[in-house]
Amino acid sequence: MSDENLQKLFIAIDESLKEANFIKLTLSGRKVAEAELKNVYARVVTIKAGTRLSLVYRYATRDVTRNFTFSEGVEEIQKQLVYGFNQAILLTSNADIHFMVLSPTKSTLKTKAASQTLTPVFMHDKQKSRLINVQNNPYLTPLGISTAEGKIKKGSEDKFRQINKYIEEVSHIVEQAGFEGQFSIADMGSGKGYLTFALYDYLTHTCGFTPIVTGVELRKGLVDQCNDIVHKAGYANLKFIQGTIESADVPNIDILIALHACDTATDEAIFRGISQKARVIVTAPCCHKQIRQQMNAQEVLGEITKFGILKERQAEIVTDTIRALILEAYGYSTRVFEFISTEHTPKNVMIAAVRKREFTSVDGAKLTQIEALKSLFGIEFHYLEKLLKLTK
Template identity: 30%
Template sequence: MEFQDMKEKFLTLLNNQSLIAATISQPRLKSNDLRRVRLKPIELKGIYTIQLEYQYERILKHENIPVDLFAAKLEQLLEQFRQIHAQFTDQTLHIQLSKKNKVLWKSEQTKENKKINLAHNRQKQYLLEETTIHPFLVRLGVQAENGAIKKQKYDKFKQINRFVEFIDDALDYLPKDRTIRILDFGSGKSYLTFALYHYLKIVKNLDIHVTGLDLKKEVIEECNQIAQDLGYTDLQFLVGDIQDFNDETAVDMVVTLHACDIATDMALARAVKWGAKVILSVPCCQHELNRQLLSPALEIMTQHGLIRERFAALATDSIRAQLLSLVGYEAQLLEFIDMENTPKNILIRAYYTGKKPSADDRAKYDDFIQFLSAKPFLQNELQGLL
């Protein structure tokens, strides 16, 4: 088969709208930092389109091209690469090119025609769009300067967007007539703190003041410098501990991410006492209950260290959510990010509604605590409010 015939035949297959996925690979030049290009069909505004994912060593880029305009792009790609592997609904195709563009064409019919779901293949729409350059993401190394999400930071990009979704959901519970005070305990490198500020201040144009708190002085200094560079005048970072922070008497939103063991409970208790309307907490290292478990009925589980640890973690977060509901919050336990990225993926989301708990709600809590022989730190901290 001649080179020109191969291109026309491949384009005909694409125009038949039977493509499932394809990979163009084997760069002709070793100096080419573009390693491969993946193709998949999507539907954009009712138009059948080929989405290209350019895979460089460290970053990914995307481009969408209507299929009837794809010929020029294919010509360009075949100048750079020597191999195409494609899956269509009725066949698997392998094309190999020599240095002089001699064509090896191998096609294998599939036993059953595969189906294409163009709607399923649509690119996920994030609140912080991939196609938009976000200065804070560039400054934090998640985006390249041209806006492309760096390959090794894509999970972080998804995590940030998931967090922004929670922030967006909470907007109705925040005040509209004054400055919104927000505290982030254990802010660390502050990816999510900067995302929170960017979304509420830059995107939503709300009047906010955000404070990030962490124990690591060098991290705080770096975060303050980044905030200054970005012009985030209502964002500050302080060195401090959750237990010793007394600069506020009232706060509207409290965020705590991966505060270890009872540090999470300290943050939750402070949030409640400050009258926070919104609490977002991702706990970590729940050891307190693990040490207290004395229920004989659970020994078939708790005799195994791994199971005991996991059960204690789930029970601890359930206790926290129930305690928050007993002091007037609507509390939920939600998946924060995919379990494949980290097992620490439960988020406690609580909105203050002022709803009074029923006697049955309190009885269920008391029965559970008695069954576990537990003495939760958070219960003690909230004693005067329960």
């Protein structure tokens, strides 16, 4: 296809690099739906060898980064677009340009006012593996993570690393679950909003999705602070509301997130996700008191739980195993993994669950496994079972 729109896009990419107003480029919409490579993201970085176009190839399970000179990079983008992708979003500080293939003979090219008017950042090698841009970032400074000059504050490095890792994991999950365009995300117990802001910004401005994101938080002071930042950043589809995980007014939830929600608040969140048939439920549990208090293992297992610290760790493992089994019983493909090394935070286990489309009824075999586990540890009930009315 000799596509005039495509040629215009290539010219725009070329010019934006020459004029140093290139911000980023996202390729999406594979021509072959089941292809392993899902997206390509391009941005400008400065490394020892000089200024380069850095392409992140996002595969189903990993990211691969390759740095190119501008001319090689443009060539690579052209190749990827012609043979592999149907859609490209180019952000420059002058305009947003959206190219889309409609059919083998038809395409569109739409130019809108720039959604980001920041001067492009030429990042250093040290920063290049971070997904979140620190310079001219509208939320990191008011949240106390970065200085007004765009540097991560001393003492906030771990937090920043944790936010980046979280964004990497959650954006993978969102893409693997096949979301496109608009969908709704509820972040339960959003606290100061670090992760909520970062996720909204990344999915919207880097991945080109249109998520509607709601942070739900008990404490009014935090809600007001976050909404103030939202207002100043001009984030149209992000809001924070005061309320509880159990009853806050969020009618449609495609993705439910609850990070470090204390003790049984994680269960309230999973319960809400299951009840509202959320397609994705992501939790990073915090403390695990409910099961620890009940745990009364006998015989050999009693040797483990007689030591306080080991009982605590065992309680964490049993609590999260039962959560994972319940999610599986309710038709969710579930993974439990460490999302960041323990050297940065001890609260590093993530439970990520994606609802299977073919799910029809609760899997009784999983419930039997839960009963066996509870009996082994002398546990009467798990709070999530209570919420789901699986026990009396």
